[in-house]
Amino acid sequence: MTTLDRPARMFDRDREWAALSAFATDPRPGATLGVVSGRRRQGKTFLLRALCEAAGGFYFPADEAADRESLNSLGALLGAFTGAPGPIAFDGWHQAIDALLGLSRDRRIPVVIDEFPYLVRANPSLPSIIQNAFAPLRPERDDSRAGLLLCGSAMSFMGRLLSGNAPLRGRAGLELVVPTLDHRLAAEFWGIDDPVTALKTNAVVGGTPAYRHDFARDDTPAGPDDFDPWVVRTVLSPASPLFREARYLLADEPDLHDAALYHSVLAAIASGNAQRGSIASYLGRKSGDLAHPLTVLEGCGMVFREPDVFKENRTTFRIAEPLVTFYHAVMRPIWSDLEYTGDTGRLWERSRQRFVGNVLGPHFEQVCRHWTRHMAPPEVFGDYPNRVGSGTVNDPANRTSYDVDIAVFGLDDDRRPLLAIGEVKWGDVMGLGHLDRLRRIRTLLAAQGRPGAATARLACFSAAGFTGDLTRIAAGDPGVVLLGPADLYLRT
Structure with missing residues (x-):
């Protein structure tokens, strides 16, 4: 060739x-x-x-x-x-x-x-x-x-x-x-060495190459202390092409005839309403009314659906373009103020909680899932992951349910054994309470007879670090895996 x-x-x-x-x-x-x-x-x-x-x-x-x-x-x-x-x-x-x-x-x-x-x-x-x-x-x-x-x-x-x-x-x-750049390539392209700064930048602009050279004019965060000023002078600046880009992305799609409806659906997802029923409640509509707009958004690559790995009848919808999530979660609620006030820094300070909860946290989860599926060395989870997703596990005895941020499956002949389950936290230092929660979920899955559940590894992903007790347990137990931002950017 x-x-x-x-x-x-x-x-x-x-x-x-x-x-x-x-x-x-x-x-x-x-x-x-x-x-x-x-x-x-x-x-x-x-x-x-x-x-x-x-x-x-x-x-x-x-x-x-x-x-x-x-x-x-x-x-x-x-x-x-x-x-x-x-x-x-x-x-x-x-x-x-x-x-x-x-x-x-x-x-x-x-x-x-x-x-x-x-x-x-x-x-x-x-x-x-x-x-x-x-x-x-x-x-x-x-x-x-x-x-x-x-x-x-x-x-x-x-x-x-x-x-x-x-x-x-x-x-x-x-x-x-031609796909967007993944988080590691995006960090290299933007010239960002600090993993936390790279993740935060990726949560805003994703891996779209043109956003660095053509839209931000090669203005990149100089380090952790420059991230907030960078957001203010680029994405939140009305003079920057990035300011209106998320709105233009929808306008470019010929199948999105009712722009108001599609913006509202995206706003619902960006606000944490990830299932069809909760999206419908956010919009004040019936769940069946959303079948068409969600299918159209999926067809044009704006959203993707992720089946619950433990419940076949449950689906989670996620926004595919980080800048669209950032726009709907952070910018859209204060749009008129951003256009007409000169105090963008104050507006950003007011919006940081929404950024962390609605943008950064979910994006970190998605990056962790992507890394687990496509980049994790086989020794981390005991085998090459064949499928990675999220799911919900019921606890009938306690009348509650648990969200599993990451579920890792291998491929063994006709079986698909569970290799690991994991929890992802952006701002929390993870400790023994998080490990106990994962152990409880593993016990429930094993009781259901799920292949591999009894020996599944327990993975903690945190951008804020781990307590000393949890670190000591992980050092002596290969079944407990601790992963931080630096691990997600390490090339093996």
Whole structure:
């Protein structure tokens, strides 16, 4: 497999670049089709422009425009690319797509249409036109060496492009989703060495690359003491692009027709209402009324659902984009004051409790779950985790129930043994009381006959540290695991 030289400015994205390089250098005859998607600001355009530059390809950035204007823009760029004396005139998209396929017949080159959903919004038949262009035994396809890449940020639309009975189902040889950077890569990208500061920053802006260079203008927290001033001068400043970004993210999704309803659903989740029933109560609606808006938000990548690992009929909804959580939990309740007052520091002080309880704590839990599933060395939990989630365990004798922040499952033939259960605390020093709670939960799970429960390890995740008694117990008992922020950023 040939790999094109990657740009020196590119941070990480090794997997994505390798996949695009393989697509752009595919030696087989005939035109090929690929789909690239991902939420806005993740670097898709940079990747695709770099690919075209490295492989001598053609790049067309679509605009929100009428169909005729888009065809004219494409014709102008194609004319310049091919050295024609002037713009190329197209009667319609059938002719335009064939012209794109005809750009190369002797070697593979990438041909990129960026923000493809804009074109389809103006001409809904475009996916069918491309389907026909890639029909088997069609000379325009068989004689071509173009690798057509359709790219878009409207996640709901891009997710449907190759699914079910969609026209392009079965036509694409590449389906690449460009994700956000995980917490470790984000800390490296932002140049933050202190794990606690890195976690707090990640809870605000997540792993979106554009937020550092383009939105914050390379203004990063200089250390633990600079985090609060950094929030005030960037995210909470009306002059910063980050200030309104969360609102624009929803506006960019074409499927979110009732913006007020979707903002309210997100506000409910950000306020700690994670189940459908509690979201409905927050909005004063029936639970069944939320099936559609939650499905739409999930389809566009704004929220994701996490099944309860111990109760099949219970689902938790979480916001996927940290900046959206921060906006709804911290900024939206004081929006008018943020826009018109000059005392942003005082407003931030008033909002810090909501930040810790509604943003930082849940985000820390999610980072711990991600680290456990994808980054934990096998010796931490006695095996490689196969599934990690959260759940609820009933205690009938005491007429109560326990929330389990982290449940770790392994894979052993047809069984899925429980490897560990864990509790996550951001601001609490964890001690023997937390360990006793985990022991009680383990006893309940073992009594239910759950495989592996009797020997499951007990994991305490804390950003504030552990008492001396708990530390001494963990030092002599491999079944008790203590993990802090530094462990989540340690590369093994």
